[in-house]
Amino acid sequence: MEGRYFELNPKHVLGEVINPRSRRWGVRGTFTGLPLLEERPLCSACQLKPVRGVPLGPGVPADPDVSAELQGALQLGARVGRFLVLRGRDDHARVVQLWPELITAIQDFQRSQAVQRAGGNPWKWAELRELAERRRLVDAQHLLNAFAPEDGSLNPAIAEPPDLSPKFSGPADDIVGQATELFKAQRRLRLDQLAEFHRDRGGALDGAGILAALLAADWCLDGARWDEVLPARPTSPARTSGTATTARASAPCRATSRLRARSDSSCRRSSL
Incomplete structure (x- = not known):
C-alpha cells in the first residue's frame, strides 16, 4: 500500500522483462510465490465511518465583523457542546476517542493571545461574552460554560479524563455482551483482559469457557500469539434478546475454521 514493494523486496522479481518486436512488454520467468506476510499493527482507535465535513453550525455567524479569533473560538465551542452531549448520553466509546484531541484544543485556546489578554479567563473576553449573552450564540455559550466564571478554571466534566473502563449493565454471565462492549471501546481485545473484566462483574467462566x-x-482468535479475539465482522450496536445481549457477527468463521483456529489462519486478518 505504501508503494515500496520492490524497495523492501529487491530480489523478488517475477522474471526477465522483455520487449519483443510487437512493442508489447512482457516478463519471462517462473513465479515462485510472494514474500512472507508482515502484519502491520492494528489501529485501536480507528473506526471506519463515512467521511463528512464538519458544519460550522448555527452558532457561527456569517458576519464580517466577527474576527478570526472569535470564529475559531465558536468552532471550539461547537466541539465542546457535542462532547458534553455524548457524555450526557453515556456514549463511552466516542467520549474516550474525542477527549484527547478536545482537551489539547482547549489548552491551546487557553494559551491563545485573546485569552491571555483577558487575564487567562475566557469570561473576561468581552467580545466572546457579547456573542454568548447578547446575541445568544449557542457555541459561544458552550465554550464559556466549559470554564468557571470566577477564575477561568476548566469544568471538571471536561478537565478530568473519561473513565477508560467500559460500562456494562448486562448479566454477569453474558460473556459475549461483555466482549462486545470492550471491543467497541478499544477496537481490539485480549482474552486475559476479557477474563479480568468478566470476573470483576461476577462472572464464573474460566478461560476455556x-x-x-x-x-x-x-x-x-487473532493476534500474533492467538491471545486476542475479534468478531467475524466489526460489531454494530449490540442487540438484546430477552436478558442476554448478543453480538452481531457474520459467517466467515464457521465451525470448521473455529476448530482449527490455533493452527489455521482462516480467522486472521490479512494486511495485503
Missing part, C-alpha cells in the same frame, strides 16, 4: 462461548458466537 470464555473462549468456547465466543467461538460459538462466531468470534475468532
Whole structure:
C-alpha cells in the first residue's frame, strides 16, 4: 500500500522483462510465490465511518465583523457542546476517542493571545461574552460554560479524563455482551483482559469457557500469539434478546475454521 514493494523486496522479481518486436512488454520467468506476510499493527482507535465535513453550525455567524479569533473560538465551542452531549448520553466509546484531541484544543485556546489578554479567563473576553449573552450564540455559550466564571478554571466534566473502563449493565454471565462492549471501546481485545473484566462483574467462566462461548458466537482468535479475539465482522450496536445481549457477527468463521483456529489462519486478518 505504501508503494515500496520492490524497495523492501529487491530480489523478488517475477522474471526477465522483455520487449519483443510487437512493442508489447512482457516478463519471462517462473513465479515462485510472494514474500512472507508482515502484519502491520492494528489501529485501536480507528473506526471506519463515512467521511463528512464538519458544519460550522448555527452558532457561527456569517458576519464580517466577527474576527478570526472569535470564529475559531465558536468552532471550539461547537466541539465542546457535542462532547458534553455524548457524555450526557453515556456514549463511552466516542467520549474516550474525542477527549484527547478536545482537551489539547482547549489548552491551546487557553494559551491563545485573546485569552491571555483577558487575564487567562475566557469570561473576561468581552467580545466572546457579547456573542454568548447578547446575541445568544449557542457555541459561544458552550465554550464559556466549559470554564468557571470566577477564575477561568476548566469544568471538571471536561478537565478530568473519561473513565477508560467500559460500562456494562448486562448479566454477569453474558460473556459475549461483555466482549462486545470492550471491543467497541478499544477496537481490539485480549482474552486475559476479557477474563479480568468478566470476573470483576461476577462472572464464573474460566478461560476455556470464555473462549468456547465466543467461538460459538462466531468470534475468532487473532493476534500474533492467538491471545486476542475479534468478531467475524466489526460489531454494530449490540442487540438484546430477552436478558442476554448478543453480538452481531457474520459467517466467515464457521465451525470448521473455529476448530482449527490455533493452527489455521482462516480467522486472521490479512494486511495485503
